[in-house]
Amino acid sequence: MSVGKASPLAPGWLSYPDDVNRLNSDLWARDVDRHGDELTISGLSVSDLAEQFGTPLFVVSEDDFRTRARSFRDAFNAAFADLCGGVDVYYAGKSFLCTEVAHWVAEEGLRLDTCSGGELAIAMRAGIPGEHLGLHGNNKSDAELGRALDLNLGRIVVDSLPELERLAALAAARRITANVMLRLTPGVHASTHEFIATAHEDQKFGLSLADDGASPATQAVAAALNHQSVNLLGVHCHIGSQIFESEGFELAARRLLAFLAQVRDRHGIELPELDLGGGYGIAYIETDKPRPPAEIAAAMADVVRSTCAELGLRVPRISIEPGRAIVGSSTFSLYTAGTTKTVQVDVDGAATQPRRYVSVDGGMSDNPRPVLYDADYSAALASRTSAATPVLSRVVGRHCESGDIVVRDVYLPEDTDAGDLLAVPGTGAYCWALSSNYNWVARPPVVAVRDGRARLIVRGETEDDLLARDIPRTTN
CATH class of the missing domain: 3.20.20.10 (Alanine racemase)
Incomplete structure (x- = not known):
């Protein structure tokens, strides 16, 4: 791992990673891990999921969802059993x-x-x-x-x-x-x-x-x-x-x-x-x-x-x-990176500092929460590991809006580039539910994973879906 240092542009809550490839288990479904170089869920690699279903893609762990549902049911039933049954x-x-x-x-x-x-x-x-x-x-x-x-x-x-x-x-x-x-x-x-x-x-x-x-x-x-x-x-x-x-x-x-x-x-x-x-x-x-x-x-x-x-x-x-x-932590969004660039940002009383922009093939149409609520998210390079220096990055969407930001501040490897897969955890709640067709972008599919098998539970939209409600001109 190359040695770097924290960026003065980073918010106070964001720590500089000792290992940019390490996952914070608090942010992910219980069956998400790294095997070899890739992020996996229930043993399935993100590359296989992307090849089969495309990106952007919502990936939900059925086991994690069910476990969290049972934990609320069982915990509250036990705590209130003697009070109201x-x-x-x-x-x-x-x-x-x-x-x-x-x-x-x-x-x-x-x-x-x-x-x-x-x-x-x-x-x-x-x-x-x-x-x-x-x-x-x-x-x-x-x-x-x-x-x-x-x-x-x-x-x-x-x-x-x-x-x-x-x-x-x-x-x-x-x-x-x-x-x-x-x-x-x-x-x-x-x-x-x-x-x-x-x-x-x-x-x-x-x-x-x-x-x-x-x-x-x-x-x-x-x-x-x-x-x-x-x-x-x-x-x-x-x-x-x-x-x-x-x-x-x-x-x-x-x-x-x-x-x-x-x-x-x-x-x-x-x-x-x-x-x-x-x-x-x-x-x-x-x-x-x-x-x-x-x-x-x-x-x-x-x-x-x-x-x-x-x-x-x-x-x-x-x-x-x-x-x-x-549902929130049971799900992550999977994107393919496209255009990347590094810009220099003015810092009061100091030299300019670099910020890496990584564009992905989704954005505010599949996760509007950063735009609506200033919501913060995390991200990980998912399709490989990297020994490159972690650099402060901003993951942005494909839409024609400067506010189309998916992850405002995250450290990603400096060599993150077009074709890499990025995973954003915690997108189960209010992301697909709030999704739109802004810029006439089709909404992504949702895949459920359990016991090493993946299946569609909501298919992705097609251009035919987008056009289906349009009323064509009629000729007299």
Whole structure:
């Protein structure tokens, strides 16, 4: 390995690698490793995957996904067994969903949270019973609410008073009862990007829990209890995404349990369910330290136990919604490098410093999170090892946007060049799900790997797919 030094352009969290070929296991699925010179997953080399399926490519470890799903299920069931008999774990479909993944969710004993008619359609195709489904959303259409009612969904998470009235009317017209939870905003400010912090007051989601005696949350409870076509199960909150600290979750749980005690005192009933949401973080970069599911579960159970005891409240049935924490690290994106160049960047009070640009055959169309959220990622030279000096690099996409950055800062070997395969870990959540056809680029396929075998679970788009919705001119 050639000896180099850290770049003054590098962010403070990025350390200079002693061995640029070494993988940080915290960032990758459990069955990702290096064998010989290549990155492998379940024993399959990335070169073989690229040859068979092309790049860009999403590669998901089915074993890793299932293991993470079971770990949340088992940890929370154990922690809450003596409090409420266990926990209902809802996989957050918005993080990544296709028919095959919906099957995995059901087979591992999880339920599925959806937030659109399209996600409900995936659940229906996978044969998931309606009672194991939830529907979220701040602006659900009548058609989506009607479909949820026709499927007898286990829960419809109501986001506003007008939605509650529409849902009650739709259920009454069908002469059925809607299973409802109310999404509340408990005023907890999570330590995350402002666009994915969702429990403070100044945002679009939920019913305010402001304690003024006539809050939207209080009004919604009274309205729901007044409708014969509504079965009010309980309340729900979600404080944000990619959160590592426990304090926000614990404070939200206390505030919602206190609200349930107020409902009991005002209406004489104890609502049977409480959903504490999700948002548990994963490791995207070396300084990210996610908490193990068992640790999260134990902390939440302690808070629920002590708060219910203080309030004299029966412990409600708890549910959670991990999505990113299950699928995020199970997946990496595989790219082929193209154009590379080194530029000189001005540094205050010092000589210019080099930065290596490595362009790949994907970009913001398959991972818009760096553009949307300033999200940081890591990357590794995947198709070979290198003894070249690590240099500060920026992995950029192929799109006609200067902000089309996949990995803002990473040390890669100086000889990284066209034709090399690069792997970006942690792309299972909100990457394929947010993908687009910007610049009329086809969306990549998704490959699941298990027991040394790879299979397509979502095929890549073709130019025929891109043109299929275009209406050609007609001649008179």
